[in-house]
Amino acid sequence: MSIVNASIPFHKNEPITLLLLGGGIRYPALVGALRAVEEKGLRIGKIVGSSAGSIVGALFASGMSPEDLRREAMALDSARFKDISLKSMFSGYGLCSGDALEAWVDGKLGGRSFSGDFRIPIQVIATDILNYRAVVFSAASHPELKVATAARFSNGIPWIYACRRHRHNGKDHVFVDGSLMAGSVEESFGRHERVLILKVVSKRTLRHQDGKLSLARYFRETLNFSLHAMEKEFIKGGRWKDTILLYCADIEPARFSLTNEEKEYLLAQGYEQTMKFLNYKWGI
Known part of the structure; x- marks a missing residue:
């Protein structure tokens, strides 16, 4: 059993694998969680991320502190990533190209590839919709691939960001949001990891009916339903017992911006x- 409690001693020098799953516009919650992990003195041996978690994880692994990430979150206007095309x-079957998001992440990472200089090894989960499987990008599997590119694969929220096509070792792939199949990656962890x-x-939340259904509202509401359903995907087996659910009240996932008050709340x-x-x- 992987769960640890007060009756089972935990040694802080024992490395842990940290998974950062999902987030979207609510990514500040992950930044706040990293602050707690750091304050507790946990030793992180590896970071695995999907969706916005892949970006937050990569920035943290590159050397940014939780305070650095907090400042970035407070200063960032996510509407800059709304590059409709x-x-x-x-x-690509998405409203936005995602090029602006990838360029921003690549700039923050200094163009690092997976074989680059990271203080903590970083891995990124993306969903290969063409071959129906989760792909975990790492220094071992894709050393020359830019981490920002893999993070863009992982942030391919259906209908919002276009899917990304990629060819590797003679095989074609089409990547979308890594959170869609993040629950299937448990086999990549060691038994005693x-x-x-x-x-x-x-x-x-249940909304009050107003009798009006515009195309914009239809798109937003169905997208929210889909994203909420995606969040029900859990890591299989006993790993769910080591899952911290970061509840974000009624802040919808299908948004492009947050107020400063909402950011502070999520942190x-x-x-x-x-x-x-x-x-x-x-x-x-």
């Missing part, structure tokens, strides 16, 4: 929920 709609999973979820939620879990479940 007709070409993307027809060729200690894993801590941070997963962002929002409350499903606090991620921090407080992670601290509580580590105190009571892991006894540290």
Whole structure:
């Protein structure tokens, strides 16, 4: 059994694998959670991320502190990534190309590839919709691939960001959001590997009926339903017991911007929920 509690001693010098799953616009919750992990003095041996978790994880692995990430989050206007493109709609089945997002991440990472200089090894999960499987990008499997490119693969939110086509070792792939199949990656962990999973979820709220259904509302509501359903995907087997669900109240995943108050709320939620879990479940 992988769960650790106060009756089972936990040694802080024992490395853990940290999974950062999902997030989207609610990524500040992951930043707050990382602050708690750092304050507890946990030794991270590897970071695995999907969707926004792949970006937050890569920036942290590159050397940014939780405080650096907090400042980035507070200063960032996510609307800059809303690069709507007709070409993307027809060729990639998404409103936005995602080029702006990839360029921003690549700039923050200094163009690093997986074989680059990271203080913590980073891996990125993407869903290969063409071959129906999760792909984990790492220094071992794709040493020359830019981490920003893999993160863009992993952030291919259906209908929002265009899917990305990629050819590797003579095989074609089409990548979309890594969170779609993140629950299938457990087999990549060692049997005795200690894993801590941070997963962002929002409350499903019932809205008052107003009798009006515009095309924009139809798109937004069906997308929210789809993203909420995606969040029900859990790591298989006993690993779910080491999963911290970072609840984000009713902040919808299908948004492109947050107020400063919402960012502060998410930062606090991620921090407080992670601290509580580590105190009571892991006894540290």
